[in-house]
Amino acid sequence: MPEFGWIMQSIKTVAATDDSNIRMLRMVVDGIPVPALIIGSDERIIVANETALDLFGQAVIGRHYILTMRQPGLLDAIEGTLRHKQKACGRHIITGPSREATYRVTVSPMPEDQVMCVFEDITEQEQVGAIRRDFVANVSHELRTPLTSLLGFIETLQGAAKDDPAARGRFLTIMSREAERMNRLVRDLLSLSRVESEERVRPTTPVDIVALVAGAVTALRPTAAAAGAELEITGQQEPLVIPADPDQMVQVFQNLIENAIKYGATGGRITIDLRRDDTDTLRLGPTVVIDVIDRGEGIDPIHIPRLTERFYRVDNHRSREMGGTGLGLAIVKHIVNRHRGRFRIESEKGKGSVFTVILPQN
Numbered sequence: 001m002p003e004f005g006w007i008m009q010s011i012k013t014v015a016a017t018d019d020s021n022i023r024m025l026r027m028v029v030d031g032i033p034v035p036a037l038i039i040g041s042d043e044r045i046i047v048a049n050e051t052a053l054d055l056f057g058q059a060v061i062g063r064h065y066i067l068t069m070r071q072p073g074l075l076d077a078i079e080g081t082l083r084h085k086q087k088a089c090g091r092h093i094i095t096g097p098s099r100e101a102t103y104r105v106t107v108s109p110m111p112e113d114q115v116m117c118v119f120e121d122i123t124e125q126e127q128v129g130a131i132r133r134d135f136v137a138n139v140s141h142e143l144r145t146p147l148t149s150l151l152g153f154i155e156t157l158q159g160a161a162k163d164d165p166a167a168r169g170r171f172l173t174i175m176s177r178e179a180e181r182m183n184r185l186v187r188d189l190l191s192l193s194r195v196e197s198e199e200r201v202r203p204t205t206p207v208d209i210v211a212l213v214a215g216a217v218t219a220l221r222p223t224a225a226a227a228g229a230e231l232e233i234t235g236q237q238e239p240l241v242i243p244a245d246p247d248q249m250v251q252v253f254q255n256l257i258e259n260a261i262k263y264g265a266t267g268g269r270i271t272i273d274l275r276r277d278d279t280d281t282l283r284l285g286p287t288v289v290i291d292v293i294d295r296g297e298g299i300d301p302i303h304i305p306r307l308t309e310r311f312y313r314v315d316n317h318r319s320r321e322m323g324g325t326g327l328g329l330a331i332v333k334h335i336v337n338r339h340r341g342r343f344r345i346e347s348e349k350g351k352g353s354v355f356t357v358i359l360p361q362n
């Protein structure tokens, strides 16, 4: 918070009528770029700047401050400052239909027993902090599950199952599956952090996207066949070169096709459709549109907006059974963003899903 000492000084030097005093106070709050208001010694709001009026409504002038700011902590701070002429801090939280906002409020004493409140919007800072804490908690939890199981089996192998070759074989199989899971998780976390750190650097390598998608499909045909599904490519067959990061693009289609196999194989056929769109409806210039279409069970619409969040899964247990980390679509979204493209998910329960990647041609 800036120091308002000079303001106080200039206010003190104004020996004038009430009217010019209020004009002066209004100039003071108008000079502050965030919501600010001044409360008089009678505990009523005397002046407020435009942003404060937007926040509290035009009717706040003349109203008792308790009717405007209702958070107990903030009220205590204002009361304390009114009484003891000492600077204090409080929080003001707004919960509206469209937005929830948190303000840090600096309450400063002013001449003539007045008090100034300056509101600093710290919503974003708070959200970033909360997201980071959630992420660390999630990672720890995801790692701890397989680790606990590994430790348990090691203990059993050292003790009870020491001389039981049949049990040993069985346990080692499970242990290797758990270690694989940890390996995949760490690999996905690393790849997510790499994509994030490069997100502002647009890739420039010329890549034939048609060949790249065909390669990803060929590599996954055996997996699809094992799950009882068949992969087909439709649409554009001629080469189409776009600026891209080839390794990351492979990851995108691997993830999407693997998901279609894991969660949509019951539908049998999985289609990867590739086409050019030169109409510029998205203001990206000419694009290439790749749809990964499955005819499986589909996704309930309530889940769709959250699927690209890290660790978000429709069915945690099922995803883990399938060896999923819950990070695949988060990685896809970041890679597509880095390519200045768009990523869309459409699905109908019982009918299947379409995951669409739209990339600029140049």
Ligand SMILES: Nc1ncnc2c1ncn2[C@@H]1O[C@H](COP(=O)(O)OP(=O)(O)O)[C@@H](O)[C@H]1O
Pocket (backbone or CB within 6 Å): 255, 259, 260, 263, 264, 294, 296, 297, 298, 299, 307, 312, 313, 314, 315, 319, 320, 323, 324, 325, 326, 327, 328, 329, 330, 353
């Ligand atoms: N083709 C699909 N059909 C139905 N559900 C899907 C499909 N693709 C993804 N999902 C859902 O989205 C979730 C997140 O996908 P993803 O981020 O790739 O994580 P993971 O596959 O590791 O669980 C999956 O757990 C699954 O519930």
Ligand SMILES: [Mg+2]
Pocket (backbone or CB within 6 Å): 255, 258, 259, 324, 325, 326, 328, 329
């Ligand atoms: Mg996945």
